[in-house]
Amino acid sequence: MRLFTAIDLPDGFRNEVADLQAPSALDTRWTDPAQFHVTLRFIGDASPERAARYEQALADLTAPAARCEPYGLDVLPSRRSPRVLVLGLERTESLLALHTAVGDALEREGLSPDDRDYTPHVTLARVGDTAPETVHAFLRTADVPSFPAFQADRFVLYESTLTSDGAVYDPRAIYPLNG
Template identity: 80%
Template sequence: MRLFTAIDLPDGFQDEVAALQAPSALDARWTDPDQFHVTLRFIGDANAEQTARYEQALADMTAPPARCKPYGLDVLPSRRSPRVLVLGLERTASLVALYEAVSGALEREGLSLEDRDYTPHITLARVDDTASETVHAFLRTLNAHSFPAFRADQFVLYESTLAPNGAAHDAQAVYSLNG
């Protein structure tokens, strides 16, 4: 199983983000709005025994709800080399605390330490072969759009199945934030 943990978007917020997807304005592989999420920690491939340990560690974990505050459209990995169009989220104290709690619980069960900084975001599209100038022009057309903050009261352990038209994410377990 290929696993990751994530925060789901509220329904109204999900619809608002989906409205940004204008396939005619940018040649990209757009993310299905039903698959929108804020990744907390990517786990990767796990066997049944590892999965059971991760599930239990996450169930035993306590953390308070997280405040998710979008700052606007952005690209990853960099402006010079855009490959992924995202709605970026601020690293609020509560979101970083949740990331650290999830990471700590998983790492105590043998998951490797994360080798990069946590960059919370919602993936909107993959723009692999699109010229950076085209991507930046698209961003400029939407730069005045703002999104409200939302509160995450739970997170999900997902199984991700790769397919030619994109990954499909299936919830394996849902965890309430109650700390």
């Protein structure tokens, strides 16, 4: 099974973000708004035994609520090679602390350390075969409202199943943030 941890978006916020998915000149495959989330840590493939150990490690985690502050549209992995259109989030102290706490808990159970910088975001779309200049023009001209910050008071361990229509995420466990 493929696993990852994430913060769910509040329903009202999810609906506002979905409004960004308007037709455009971009060749995109839009993310189903029901699947919107902010990944904390991708785990990858895990055996049922390992998944159970990860679940327990995360249940033992104590961390405060995380403040999520959207800053606007962005692309990943870089401006030179835009493959994913995202709503970017600031690297707030509380969000980084949660990311670190989740990573530490999973690494104590044998998950390899993540060697990439954490870039909190909500994936809006996968960008197809579109020239970077077209993506940059879209970013400059898109009418993007100012999104309010929100407090994440829980996070989720998800199982990801790949289908012909994209990935489907099913929650395995939900963990309150209360530290």
